[in-house]
Amino acid sequence: MPIDAVIFDIGRVLIDWQPERFFDRVIGPERRRAMFRTVDLYTMNDGIDRGDDFRGAVYGLAEAHPEFADAIRLWHDRWVEMASPHFPASVHLLHALRARGVPVFALTNFGVGSFEVARAAYPFLDDFDRRYISGCLKVMKPEPEIYRIVEEDCGLAPECLLFTDDKPENVAAAAARGWATHLFDGPEGWAARLVQEGLLSPEEAAHAA
Structure with missing residues (x-):
């Protein structure tokens, strides 16, 4: 799909x-x-x-x-x-996806207070279509409940979601629910996966190369 x-x-x-x-x-x-x-x-x-x-x-x-x-x-x-620095190449991919009209969500283990500090320092954290913050939800990755919350809230089928995370256990938990997944090991590989999925053209992803 x-x-x-x-x-x-x-x-x-x-x-x-x-x-x-x-x-x-x-x-x-x-x-x-x-x-x-x-x-x-x-x-x-x-x-x-x-x-x-x-x-x-x-x-x-x-x-x-x-x-x-x-x-x-x-x-x-x-x-x-x-919590620094930020990764400009990854931020570029976030913005490139949104420019293409692809909905982009955040799913993160983050405190309520620390996320507010991060938002002030990194304005791109306000650029997601939806944000799922563990401190607000009172449940963390890789617990299955947090993935279920995402599915229920966004209304999309699990197999229609592509998730990237740097921790294998978080990726495995998403995959177990049927999500498409990518273990993040740098923006170059993530950019290539987004191109492979047809979500970005090579030119749109080029900043991450």
């Missing part, structure tokens, strides 16, 4: 997301390694992605680990630096 909508993940597809790299730069690799061994930062972030208050979750964890409190608070206070 033809593809009726294209769905983008955001982190590591449109915006880079490597907290370890940020902390290596700001507090140094040795202290960063010690902090990540001691403090469960990613579980905290999962809570934010499920709807926990952004500042409250980060500052609460900082209070529980006073030896790393200043550094932990940076997860909130300097979040945009952590």
